[in-house]
Amino acid sequence: MPVNRGKPRIIGFLRMERLYPEGSMLPFKLVYSDDYYLPIGAHVFPAEKYRRIHDRLIGSGVAEHSDFISPHPASDEDVLLVHTPQYVHKLKTGTLTAREELEMEIPYSPELVRSFWLAAGGSILAANHALKDGVAFNIGGGFHHAFPDHGEGFCMIHDVAIAIRRMQCDGKIARAMTVDCDVHHGNGTAAIFAGVRIPSEPLPSRYGASATRPRPPKMRNAHAGEVFTISLHQENNYPAWKPPSSIDVDLPDEIGDDDYLGWLDNALSSGLRQFEPDLICYIAGADPYREDQLGGLSLSVEGLKKRDELVFRIAKTRGIPIMVTFAGGYARVVDDTVTIHSNTVVASKEIFAET
Numbered sequence: 487m488p489v490n491r492g493k494p495r496i497i498g499f500l501r502m503e504r505l506y507p508e509g510s511m512l513p514f515k516l517v518y519s520d521d522y523y524l525p526i527g528a529h530v531f532p533a534e535k536y537r538r539i540h541d542r543l544i545g546s547g548v549a550e551h552s553d554f555i556s557p558h559p560a561s562d563e564d565v566l567l568v569h570t571p572q573y574v575h576k577l578k579t580g581t582l583t584a585r586e587e588l589e590m591e592i593p594y595s596p597e598l599v600r601s602f603w604l605a606a607g608g609s610i611l612a613a614n615h616a617l618k619d620g621v622a623f624n625i626g627g628g629f630h631h632a633f634p635d636h637g638e639g640f641c642m643i644h645d646v647a648i649a650i651r652r653m654q655c656d657g658k659i660a661r662a663m664t665v666d667c668d669v670h671h672g673n674g675t676a677a678i679f680a681g682v683r684i685p686s687e688p689l690p691s692r693y694g695a696s697a698t699r700p701r702p703p704k705m706r707n708a709h710a711g712e713v714f715t716i717s718l719h720q721e722n723n724y725p726a727w728k729p730p731s732s733i734d735v736d737l738p739d740e741i742g743d744d745d746y747l748g749w750l751d752n753a754l755s756s757g758l759r760q761f762e763p764d765l766i767c768y769i770a771g772a773d774p775y776r777e778d779q780l781g782g783l784s785l786s787v788e789g790l791k792k793r794d795e796l797v798f799r800i801a802k803t804r805g806i807p808i809m810v811t812f813a814g815g816y817a818r819v820v821d822d823t824v825t826i827h828s829n830t831v832v833a834s835k836e837i838f839a840e841t
């Protein structure tokens with residue numbers, strides 16, 4: 487039935503019009519391009535996951551085509567806000583050393599460079615839309631293992647750091663907080679935004695601690711500059727060297743949903759007591775999943791959705807814009823990785839559509 491948009495007469499209608507622009511399913515934008523595909527051949531990283539998440543969101547009715555917007559590649563100037571001129575030059579001219587390429591753990595090609603520049607542009611676009619709508623997704627990105635002068639762990643350049651620096655340089659934000667829930671420590675993020683660590687005692691968990699846990703998680707705390715970095719990760723996993731984040735939560739192997747959620751809640755509460763960000767950058771890795779090939783935690787699909795809900799609820803309650811990137815996900819069944827990432831969008835829709 488056609489709706490007379492010119493004469494809204496009921497409050498509910500007005501609210502719907504504000505939340506859902508004409509032709510859109512979602513009250514926020516999803517930044518995506520088919521060119522996010524990483525041309526890396528047969529690899530544990532499921533390079534087709536971005537397209538499959540896009541297709542799942544549309545196929546399941548969570549989103550419509552009009553909810554998606556296309557990014558432009560980051561400019562070299564954007565990338566140079568984080569990365570050294572020497573490293574950018576090597577990437578642009580294909581002159582990485584064999585050792586540098588090995589450390590990146592994905593095969594270099596000019597096409598790969600274009601994919602990463604595009605993902606960085608996507609994170610810049612998502613950060614901008616998060617400020618407008620309260621939340622926005624880059625259906626990609628989260629390359630948190632990239633350092634200023636080299637790539638590591640499937641990450642060539644650090645799209646989230648580039649987005650933060652771009653927003654700061656443009657005067658759109660002063661302070662940002664990264665909340666990294668990938669199973670792997672955010673070593674690149676920590677190195678780029680290095681603070682000075684100050685040891686602190688573990689905080690009590692609202693969810694209670696397991697009496698059978700062999701060794702409690704450790705929470706380390708630090709002062710931060712204009713970017714506050716939080717990383718929850720499996721301690722006994724890559725990277726071996728974990729430069730200090732503002733808050734690091736070193737989780738033991740096999741930790742499950744309830745304990746994980748308790749520690750996430752603690753870390754967010756502690757971080758937001760110390761620091762008031764203008765933007766949260768949520769790095770929503772799918773690899774804390776118990777069936778992940780590169781992870782050793784034991785979260786369920788449902789627990790990971792609760793994780794997302796917790797992060798979104800806190801951001802919404804405090805009125806802090808949040809942008810989301812997807813980082814890793816190496817489930818034995820790729821469809822599980824697609825489900826976990828898609829659920830992050832579903833969780834956001836549920837939380838941000840609530841009045």
Ligand SMILES: [Zn+2]
Binds near residue numbers: 670771773814
């Ligand atoms: Zn990871």
